[in-house]
Amino acid sequence: MSKFVKELLQQDFEQRIVNDQIDSFLIVNTKGLSGNENNRLRGELKAKGIKLLVVRNSLFRKALANRGMDAARALFEGPCTLAYGGDSVVDIAKEMSDWVKKIKNLEIRGAYVDGSALDGKGAESLAQMPTRTELLGQGVMRILSPGARVAGAIAGPGGVIAGCVKTLADADKEAA
Structure with missing residues (x-):
């Protein structure tokens, strides 16, 4: 590959980092996947808004360095897909992680999260963490649960008293 083509490719990587706002990513090894497996993987991930990009390591390392993401440079060894x-x-x-279970040749190599690089095991442990949506749900639940308990404590005795008053009123109507 000529120097000019390499520079164009590096610039394309830098533009993708900026345009797609790539600040966190996972690195996987897709070597050994059949064409059908690769197409199925890409298609289903695309439907979920996840993109895969096969990179040339040396050029992508330079693009990362130019974008101030130096910590991620060490992750790019061997065949890498972003x-x-x-x-x-x-x-x-x-x-x-779900796909690794389905396709034996797929391997999670590492991740870049919030300015730091994680190895393969660290990247796989990310799958055990709650997602942003789950964290928001947990936060809302924690905010609302004390209020629900207070409302239940207030409504509980009031309901009992209202039931007693209604029973007395019904008894007076029957007696009359």
């Missing part, structure tokens, strides 16, 4: 997009890197890790 998985990015989705709601968060945790969503990507969960999806890729």
